[in-house]
Amino acid sequence: MKKLLVITFLHIPILSFCQLKSVIINNQTKEKIPYVNIWVENENVGTTSNEKGEFKLEIDDTKIIIFSAIGFETKKISSDSIKEPLELKPITTELDEIIISSKKSTQELTIGEFKKSKINHYFGCGIKPWITARFFKYNEQYANTPFLKKIRILTKSNVKDSKFNIRLYNINKNGEPENYIHDQNIVGIAKKGKKTTEIDVSELNIEFPERGFFIAIEWLIIEENKHEYNYTMKDSRKKLEGISYEPAIGTIPAETDENSWIFNQGKWRKVWQSKSTSRKFENKYHLPAIELTLIN
The missing domain is CATH 2.60.120 (Jelly Rolls)
Incomplete structure (x- = not known):
């Protein structure tokens, strides 16, 4: 009698890892933005841009990425839409008028x-x-x-x-x-x-x-x-x-x-x-x- 060889295929999900890489710039001055903190939305995954505005981030699927930097609007963007360079828009911070006098501080x-x-x-x-x-x-x-x-x-x-x-x-x-x-x-x-x-x-x-x-x-x-x-x-x-x-x-x-x-x-x-x-x-x-x- 011929033996029947049974092959079982295990359906294991294959994760697709990719590395995001770009440089972040001011969309008005085109200057590079250092120390932008970057998160994957709702996940404890992230990184920071270096002094040249450059960053790398490895993710396992298409994600929403959050970019946050002082003086700029927070940006949320799908990872498959990130291009180089990535631009952030400056915000105007309204500060109260301050009158500066020459008097030295005494207290x-x-x-x-x-x-x-x-x-x-x-x-x-x-x-x-x-x-x-x-x-x-x-x-x-x-x-x-x-x-x-x-x-x-x-x-x-x-x-x-x-x-x-x-x-x-x-x-x-x-x-x-x-x-x-x-x-x-x-x-x-x-x-x-x-x-x-x-x-x-x-x-x-x-x-x-x-x-x-x-x-x-x-x-x-x-x-x-x-x-x-x-x-x-x-x-x-x-x-x-x-x-x-x-x-x-x-x-x-x-x-x-x-x-x-x-x-x-x-x-x-x-x-x-x-x-x-x-x-x-x-x-x-x-x-x-x-x-x-x-x-x-």
């Missing part, structure tokens, strides 16, 4: 103070272009020192001079960050190790809005921020390779989530409640360690 006020030695918890982005934001409420006492002089942020970096971006936002009716207060990049540089990174913004003449405002820290997925390391999983001796993009941002415990926000997957979300075993953070919320100096 300073510090808010949001933290002690570096007391902080051992950090936010890190891993390999995704996240943004974390902290809301600062207005207080009538700020009327005597209404201008922003310095921003201090607790950072911890495993590489030398890692870069991050600062975005300044107004607050919308839902309490979310929306509309830029300042329409240019404010780039911070974190030294290697645990440091208080200070950014002098006194020349920008930014006045504390009466509705309050957000200080947002944007991680940049660029080569100079890349940190490669080895680690082992619990109950395993096998060494694995990991990648993170620096720096990490120190956090302090808060009782509520009202002042802490995270931007990922192209959306703003409230920060989640901590499940840390540390008593200090148990059932608390992570608030970015940001300190402001105000002047008159």
Whole structure:
């Protein structure tokens, strides 16, 4: 008797990977736009354009890609429609008129103070272009020192001079960050190790809005921020390779989530409640360690 050979075909879906590659430019001046954060909509996948406006992003299918840069309209576009160059449209930020006098500042006020030695918890982005934001409420006492002089942020970096971006936002009716207060990049540089990174913004003449405002820290997925390391999983001796993009941002415990926000997957979300075993953070919320100096 002849044996019947039965061949079974397994229907395994084949994913089609492709690499998006382009350079991002200003559609009016044609200048290249650095540090544009790029996300796949509703997915935790993304990257950042480099100083030359160039980016690469690998995806597994046709997706909606979100492009976000300070001073430009956020753009959503299907991945199969991306061409080179890709253009972003500038937006006009309406700022209140500021009268500058020659009088030297005589008063300073510090808010949001933290002690570096007391902080051992950090936010890190891993390999995704996240943004974390902290809301600062207005207080009538700020009327005597209404201008922003310095921003201090607790950072911890495993590489030398890692870069991050600062975005300044107004607050919308839902309490979310929306509309830029300042329409240019404010780039911070974190030294290697645990440091208080200070950014002098006194020349920008930014006045504390009466509705309050957000200080947002944007991680940049660029080569100079890349940190490669080895680690082992619990109950395993096998060494694995990991990648993170620096720096990490120190956090302090808060009782509520009202002042802490995270931007990922192209959306703003409230920060989640901590499940840390540390008593200090148990059932608390992570608030970015940001300190402001105000002047008159």
